[in-house]
Amino acid sequence: MTAAGPTRGFTGRARAADRDPRLPPGQYDARDGWPVLSAEVTPRLAAADWTFRVDGLVARPRTWSWDEAHALPASEYRGDIHCVTSWSKFGVRFGGVSLDAFLADAGPSPAATHVVAYSHTGYTTNLPLADVTGGRAWIAWEYDGAPLPPEHGGPARLIVPHLYFWKSAKWIAGLTLLDHDEPGFWEQNGYHHRGDPWREERYAGD
Numbered sequence: 611m612t613a614a615g616p617t618r619g620f621t622g623r624a625r626a627a628d629r630d631p632r633l634p635p636g637q638y639d640a641r642d643g644w645p646v647l648s649a650e651v652t653p654r655l656a657a658a659d660w661t662f663r664v665d666g667l668v669a670r671p672r673t674w675s676w677d678e679a680h681a682l683p684a685s686e687y688r689g690d691i692h693c694v695t696s697w698s699k700f701g702v703r704f705g706g707v708s709l710d711a712f713l714a715d716a717g718p719s720p721a722a723t724h725v726v727a728y729s730h731t732g733y734t735t736n737l738p739l740a741d742v743t744g745g746r747a748w749i750a751w752e753y754d755g756a757p758l759p760p761e762h763g764g765p766a767r768l769i770v771p772h773l774y775f776w777k778s779a780k781w782i783a784g785l786t787l788l789d790h791d792e793p794g795f796w797e798q799n800g801y802h803h804r805g806d807p808w809r810e811e812r813y814a815g816d
């Protein structure tokens with residue numbers, strides 16, 4: 611044992627200093643675990659049957675097939691994710707396509723300010739358009755280089771890692787662009803409209 615060992619972590623100050631700077635307030639490190647959080651039964655959705663649509667306030671509403679989506683430039687997210695139930699997971703790797711690539715094809719109207727993301731199961735979640743543009747959101751079909759498992763949203767899910775993970779709709783089916791904010795499934799049930807983990811925006815009013 612080293613001389614420094616026994617006293618480390620004994621005071622609040624030492625614990626604060628030891629706290630991983632990647633961990634937002636009120637979160638803990640899930641380490642090797644990856645909890646599954648689903649309001650629905652996991653759908654058995656074949657990649658060949660998966661589609662992704664962008665509609666609402668866009669110049670060219672459009673639906674992409676699995677192959678069409680894969681023809682867009684590949685992009686990946688490496689970093690951390692944060693669930694509102696208080697686990698965070700560091701250094702994850704999701705592969706897919708940036709949402710910017712889909713939106714560039716669809717052509718958002720200048721009036722568009724928000725989106726509702728919807729799943730093939732009917733799950734919905736709302737986001738400011740600014741939170742899903744500028745390289746901050748992905749349609750992901752790979753996790754750590756392997757196909758995304760069905761319980762984690764495979765064949766493909768939305769990834770918006772800078773917000774609490776309930777915004778990252780599993781089994782993503784599309785985005786509707788709107789000129790106003792429209793609460794989704796959890797937001798209608800008391801969750802915050804934006805959900806920034808660094809501001810601890812967990813519930814409406816936080």
Ligand SMILES: Nc1nc2c(c(=O)[nH]1)N[C@H]1C(S)=C(S)[C@@H](COP(=O)(O)O)O[C@H]1N2
Nearest residue numbers: 646647648649693733762775776778779780
């Ligand atoms: N379609 C759908 N997407 C969803 C959810 C859900 O219930 N249904 N749960 C959300 C919540 S609360 C979290 S924390 C993450 C969980 O993703 P995971 O199960 O892959 O960890 O998915 C989000 N996306």
Ligand SMILES: [Mo]
Nearest residue numbers: 693694695776
């Ligand atoms: Mo969550």
